[in-house]
Amino acid sequence: MQVRPALVVFAWLSVLTGVLYPVVVTVAARGLFPSQAGGSLIREADSVVGSALIGQPFDDPRYFWGRPSATAGFPYNAALSGGSNLGPTNPALIEAVHARVDRLRSADPTNPAPIPIDLVTASGSGLDPHISPEAARYQVDRVARARGLRPDAVRALVLAHVEGRAAGVLGEPRVNVLRLNLALDALP
């Protein structure tokens, strides 16, 4: 008795919500926000150098480094997003954090400042495009030295890339690492 409505109503709702709805959203998105719908890609000289929303691995001292990434295969593997899933009492977490502290210290031995915590803890997605403004400031001297630039020039570039809270309230201040590094490469 309920079989016919179950099948027919399911078919109707599948077409409406599983086909029509995503197609309408896709067409409208492509018309209204084509760049965002396609992944907010950054292009330079006809090739895609990244997405403004997805972080990339950086470990050259000439670049600002992003947050540690726990994705499988290689850091910032956008095809397999995810966090470390290490609990706060897991010895592996404590060891990993201390190893990252040592690496940042050895890349910049003369810097006595404490390291901002976001620079030594893995992000949730493994693709976090941002670091805190403090984490960027911590790296200014190292980047300036490696590039032979004046620290003030690098500091000014960081300052220009700080994004504030939305409407002064939402989220936290941050710096997009890929955009900052592309701007560094573009310096004369």
Add this chain to the structure above:
Amino acid sequence: MTPGHLQIALCLGLAALCVKPLGGFMARVYQAEPTPLDGLLAPVERAIYRTSGVQPAREMRWQAYAGAVLAFNAVGFAAVYLVQRLQPWLPLNPGGLGPVGPDLAFNTAISFASNTNWQAYAGEATLSHLTQMLALTVQNFVSAATGMAVMAALCRGLARASASTLGNFWVDLTRGTLYILAPLSLALALALVSQGVVQSFEATSTAILVDPATGVDGAPVARQVLPLGPAASQVAIKQLGTNGGGVFGANSAHPFENPTPLSSFLELLAILLIPAAQCYTFGRMVGDPRQGWAILVVMTLIFVPLLALAVAAESAGNPRLASPAIAAVAPHGGNMEGKEVRFGVAASALWATATTAASNGSVNAMHDSLMPLGGLAALFLMQLGEVVFGGVGSGLYGMLVFAIVAVFVAGLMVGRTPEYLGKKVEAREMKLASLVILVPPFLVLGAAALAVALPQGRASILQPGPHGLSQVLYAFTSMGNNNGSAFGGLDADTPFYNTLGGVAMAVGRYWPIVLTLALGGALGAKERVPPGPGTLPTHTPLFVTLLVAVVVAVGALTFVPALALGPIVEHLNLQPR
């Protein structure tokens, strides 16, 4: 007041402002009153009824209503299972993904049909675009509409006197989907795309890395494959329908699902929107909006202290990482493991509690890396039975079952026959209410005990000890209460967890649905008794306090022993001796 507190207040305040307009609109939808959308949607609605042989004016007794719910959900389960198994031979599979294994497909099909959205897989590596759309997005809509329909049926049972029917499931299902979920999703999806959520039928895009990296195998990595897909359309309904199943593995922490603080704010609002507004819908449907406001106050009073606990725990950070070499200062201080910089600690802790209070289960920070007390807040909100906001529909009908228990407890204290909304609560109603409330905890604790007793269950634990127990307890709490969030360190994609979890999700969903409908039928058949001197009014601060106490006491009595062995021991271990 920090900006973190301010954004929490802003979000909860905005959700509260939406309660009356949206709740009133939903009441119109379920009472078949005219709405502004009739011109567009009424013809579609009529076509659905005509072709399926549904007579919309013909109402169902509770047995027929429950039968229709189960038949429809069985069809949905079968469809999701088959699409996953057959995806390599179906269109829109640009990544060339193979068939999903039988136990994982079984688990995922139950998960999405039951509005749980537990995910033992990573979307970008497992499911084709067609599977995401035609299997999962559809279930995101109809499983939510199923819960809302059951809620409407229970409200009718409470509102009517000497009635034999509870409404027509096909009508409630269709109208909930077309008039409530679809328009809200369309608007939210486009707002999310404007923020950067992807929406595309292409498989991937490839970027050349600015600074080539080295893989764990030592091989050079020069490219980054960026996953695309119809994400915004699915993310919108996954939040609005308290589903929570992400398009990508990292769920709402993934920048392509949740790119900005504003998108996070909108998605969080969407998580709370319908579960909060349906309190007002209930009040309207029973003809006394004060009853709905009282329920909303009860939910808020339980939610806010647990939210405060999570915010405090996450802001304080991890004492094991305290070192002069590390600066853990606000706003980027605290426990940043598993969190995103754009959200920070406050917005992540708010999300963790909102997604477990409402039975949503999407995450914008990894719950396995929460501090023990942050994880405890999330666990306990689920263990209360997903009635603090809860799932769309299911949260409210769950809370109304608790309200019936609360008037019964009050009746015992003063020695009078308990009444709720003019209905005498008698032995049959109390038996049904008790069975609704007691079976899911039995299931959760039984399955978790089985998992830690068996080698198949223990093999999946990442970190043995109290945290490992928390992982297993969290998994079955989440599945048994149809939440869907996870402590991701547990390797849940094994035949053991897929099968036992699938059973827990099915029983945790359909057992309360059938008994709630039976309760609605029993209440609807009763006459209305006029309030007398012994009647406890159910919109007063006294009743609100009583209901809070009943919900918290039942949850605490059931789960505190298990919590003591998991997150509480872990918290004590973290304290300096």
